[in-house]
Amino acid sequence: MAMFFNIFSLKNLLVLSLALNLSLVLRVLYEKDFEVNNGRSVDNQKDALTTTDGVLSEARATQRARPSMPSSSSTVDSDGGDTIINLDHGDPTMYERFWQQAGDKSTIVIPGWQSMSYFSDAGSLCWFLEPEFAKEIIRLHKTVGNAVTEDRYIVVGTGSTQLYQAVLYALSPQDAVEPLSVVSAAPYYSSYPLITDCLKSGLYKWAGDARSFNKEGPFIELVTSPNNPDGYVRQSVVNKSGGILVHDLAYYWPQYTPIASAANHDIMLFTVSKSTGHAGMRIGWALVKDEEVAKKMVKFVELNTIGVSKDSQLRAAKVLQVVIHSCQYPTSLGSLFDFSAHLMEERWKLLRAAVRQSGLFTLPEFSPGSCSFLNRSFAPQPAFAWLKCQEPMEDCEGFLRSNNIITRSGKHFGVSPQYVRISMLDRDENFYIFVERLSTIHQRQSVQVDETGE
Amino acid sequence: MAMFFNIFSLKNLLVLSLALNLSLVLRVLYEKDFEVNNGRSVDNQKDALTTTDGVLSEARATQRARPSMPSSSSTVDSDGGDTIINLDHGDPTMYERFWQQAGDKSTIVIPGWQSMSYFSDAGSLCWFLEPEFAKEIIRLHKTVGNAVTEDRYIVVGTGSTQLYQAVLYALSPQDAVEPLSVVSAAPYYSSYPLITDCLKSGLYKWAGDARSFNKEGPFIELVTSPNNPDGYVRQSVVNKSGGILVHDLAYYWPQYTPIASAANHDIMLFTVSKSTGHAGMRIGWALVKDEEVAKKMVKFVELNTIGVSKDSQLRAAKVLQVVIHSCQYPTSLGSLFDFSAHLMEERWKLLRAAVRQSGLFTLPEFSPGSCSFLNRSFAPQPAFAWLKCQEPMEDCEGFLRSNNIITRSGKHFGVSPQYVRISMLDRDENFYIFVERLSTIHQRQSVQVDETGE
Numbered sequence: 051m052a053m054f055f056n057i058f059s060l061k062n063l064l065v066l067s068l069a070l071n072l073s074l075v076l077r078v079l080y081e082k083d084f085e086v087n088n089g090r091s092v093d094n095q096k097d098a099l100t101t102t103d104g105v106l107s108e109a110r111a112t113q114r115a116r117p118s119m120p121s122s123s124s125t126v127d128s129d130g131g132d133t134i135i136n137l138d139h140g141d142p143t144m145y146e147r148f149w150q151q152a153g154d155k156s157t158i159v160i161p162g163w164q165s166m167s168y169f170s171d172a173g174s175l176c177w178f179l180e181p182e183f184a185k186e187i188i189r190l191h192k193t194v195g196n197a198v199t200e201d202r203y204i205v206v207g208t209g210s211t212q213l214y215q216a217v218l219y220a221l222s223p224q225d226a227v228e229p230l231s232v233v234s235a236a237p238y239y240s241s242y243p244l245i246t247d248c249l250k251s252g253l254y255k256w257a258g259d260a261r262s263f264n265k266e267g268p269f270i271e272l273v274t275s276p277n278n279p280d281g282y283v284r285q286s287v288v289n290k291s292g293g294i295l296v297h298d299l300a301y302y303w304p305q306y307t308p309i310a311s312a313a314n315h316d317i318m319l320f321t322v323s324k325s326t327g328h329a330g331m332r333i334g335w336a337l338v339k340d341e342e343v344a345k346k347m348v349k350f351v352e353l354n355t356i357g358v359s360k361d362s363q364l365r366a367a368k369v370l371q372v373v374i375h376s377c378q379y380p381t382s383l384g385s386l387f388d389f390s391a392h393l394m395e396e397r398w399k400l401l402r403a404a405v406r407q408s409g410l411f412t413l414p415e416f417s418p419g420s421c422s423f424l425n426r427s428f429a430p431q432p433a434f435a436w437l438k439c440q441e442p443m444e445d446c447e448g449f450l451r452s453n454n455i456i457t458r459s460g461k462h463f464g465v466s467p468q469y470v471r472i473s474m475l476d477r478d479e480n481f482y483i484f485v486e487r488l489s490t491i492h493q494r495q496s497v498q499v500d501e502t503g504e
Numbered sequence: 505m506a507m508f509f510n511i512f513s514l515k516n517l518l519v520l521s522l523a524l525n526l527s528l529v530l531r532v533l534y535e536k537d538f539e540v541n542n543g544r545s546v547d548n549q550k551d552a553l554t555t556t557d558g559v560l561s562e563a564r565a566t567q568r569a570r571p572s573m574p575s576s577s578s579t580v581d582s583d584g585g586d587t588i589i590n591l592d593h594g595d596p597t598m599y600e601r602f603w604q605q606a607g608d609k610s611t612i613v614i615p616g617w618q619s620m621s622y623f624s625d626a627g628s629l630c631w632f633l634e635p636e637f638a639k640e641i642i643r644l645h646k647t648v649g650n651a652v653t654e655d656r657y658i659v660v661g662t663g664s665t666q667l668y669q670a671v672l673y674a675l676s677p678q679d680a681v682e683p684l685s686v687v688s689a690a691p692y693y694s695s696y697p698l699i700t701d702c703l704k705s706g707l708y709k710w711a712g713d714a715r716s717f718n719k720e721g722p723f724i725e726l727v728t729s730p731n732n733p734d735g736y737v738r739q740s741v742v743n744k745s746g747g748i749l750v751h752d753l754a755y756y757w758p759q760y761t762p763i764a765s766a767a768n769h770d771i772m773l774f775t776v777s778k779s780t781g782h783a784g785m786r787i788g789w790a791l792v793k794d795e796e797v798a799k800k801m802v803k804f805v806e807l808n809t810i811g812v813s814k815d816s817q818l819r820a821a822k823v824l825q826v827v828i829h830s831c832q833y834p835t836s837l838g839s840l841f842d843f844s845a846h847l848m849e850e851r852w853k854l855l856r857a858a859v860r861q862s863g864l865f866t867l868p869e870f871s872p873g874s875c876s877f878l879n880r881s882f883a884p885q886p887a888f889a890w891l892k893c894q895e896p897m898e899d900c901e902g903f904l905r906s907n908n909i910i911t912r913s914g915k916h917f918g919v920s921p922q923y924v925r926i927s928m929l930d931r932d933e934n935f936y937i938f939v940e941r942l943s944t945i946h947q948r949q950s951v952q953v954d955e956t957g958e
Contacts, residue, residue, distance in 0.1 A: 141623065149615075149616040149620070154615070156617075157614065157616060158616075160611065161603075161611045162822075162823055163604040163610075166597060166600050166781050166783060167595050167784055168595050168777075208662050208786075208809040208812075209809055211808070212809050219702070244807060245808075249703050249706070249707055251703040252705070253703055328619075329621060330621055330624075330811075330813075330814035330815070331815060332810065332811060332812065332814075353699050354665070354666065354669070355663055355665055355786055356786065357784075359662070359784075359785060360785065361816045362813040362814075362816060365614060369616055
């Protein structure tokens, strides 16, 4: 016990303990509401251990959202280390707390006879885009100041994943002799290569790390900024002509990074999953400058899924409305961005403290920047931690897995397995068990060695 | 006027007139509800004329759902023939009336904090399938008796369109030298070739009419039964080994065809669009016998859209619940299937009468069959009319378009442009204007010839 106090500062422990208590109090307060209003649990996820590779199936290990929690963190890894903590994918359940506290304002009611037609606005370019949702998208960007919406077409998609494919379809010539190359600077989002190549399309082909790309002819460069997995703000890196840039701005929101200015690119992708936390809605949107590109994207979504769930679009419109209102008329809870920016700041502090204490890992360092929305300067606090295991450890994912922490190996992101990506957006309980366990991994390893007599 | 009575039987006119009146009364009754509850109109579709080819964009001509309607049908084409009636796609707005009458039972309420995670049931094979929806799918099939659900995996999709692609992905070997051939007997669903070939996949390739397919090696045969576009019940037609059958049973419901027995195939696709009329939900499901096939389908949906809208799945669960209840405890309104079977019967009678009177077209003829669900014998009354223009007319779609009726040409279905597909599922007003106009086309043409002095 004394040893634990030695390696973990009192201040860190206090913050951790307070956070845990806050989390428990909120659970108690909202537990009843959950069961009464919902008739179901938000986390009725069964236990399952990961068996296959892929975008998400890797990630289906235990998600114990309501483990038997200690009321304080004053024991070493208080859950005994048995709970499997799955931080492989970026499931944004951290946001549930905000929406519980926001109450009924964001509740949507849809009568059975509503939204039955395929069409949302038959006369508009994106005929399956709900006009109310389009309106709120524009209002949100104007409120936050993170993207230019003037002279842009909005294309809605079943998540930004579908829009990514719509962009590839739209930008690839139908009559080209060979597939268009698609590149992104490593470390790049692990799903890009899998999605791009899954159907062995003759239209486009994954061509790997943008930094080493030197093929002649046209190509698509994906610029994810802030970047998934490492959180850095990015620019295009390919230094030759013929490239079409696609900006994935899923994380360009003030809870993750300072908003420097309104992004003003030709093709910009966003998603509610990472802005409001509603991943289950499967709603993303693209802001597209060129009309022909927007039309072809619409055509892709038409061929792929004949439009996008109207129910989710209507719900997304309502949720954005509440977000905008929370910015304009902040309550004691603050806006969604105040809430989540604060939470991210706190989590990154805890994570950095745990990493320091463990002595086994390093994290990216960021410079502070001025945020025009939050009116203050801060360093990026990304949605993922890009953790590096120190030498001589080579398989960071395997090492953490042996400690019941599921992460995604750097090899999926085009770099060394010394790196792993860790979601920072999980529910409080899971996150706190994770940092607690991380901080004591070194110690745990020693205890194990002692016990086995090795 | 007298001439109109001569060519159109009094009984036909009476049914038409009563239907129109019923429709208008219902409109008046529900108009207020629409605007008060919804804050928006269900048919705020702007006028737009079709410009491009494709699955749906062809179909975006004017959809005047509430035209200035005559209170009786006792004039020749009472709207003057100016309203563009778009029956190109199968937008199932006919069902709105049932759901309006069903009232609040089918209303869904979703709080802002619900369904935020990507996961619906992390431990199950289809981790993004809402368990409540899965339960109702099984109950519905058991109630209707149209499909075996025992020993099947359920995979949910963003409409059955996405599931069709998931099936292609699942059945195609990843390491094959050449793409797997995909065939279906003509006339086949017009979207199949477009969807199959849109990305020029190296995994699979559209190979056209199943009847003329004679390539060696493995292939996929799509069996749509009842068939889209012609409504006939179908079996596999390729008479050689190596084929994998995929059954698209979107229309195997008692409003369209007698339920002879529970379908018991390896891969069966269904959709709410055509069963309950909720096309805007974008929800379909597959019943799949083989675990590995189901797993690969799940992988496709994961790569394509990281799951399926939870909001729509929850709403679909609620809607199916109401449908099942309407079967078990029918009110004066009858079950959804009573309501829609009756409507389809009435519509087909009107259409056949109009076709007889026009003298310019023919329709498929169907033999009656016994329906185990409705406990009576009736002939198929498909969701589409497969209309053939008589000689010497060669371009049926163009001819009807010149009469402001938008349909889909037979050429998209792999057959002659003498045929067109016409949706039978539009709102009452549009359908009645359509049959009225069709019955008088010959007369209208004569009048035009007279007027121009040709």
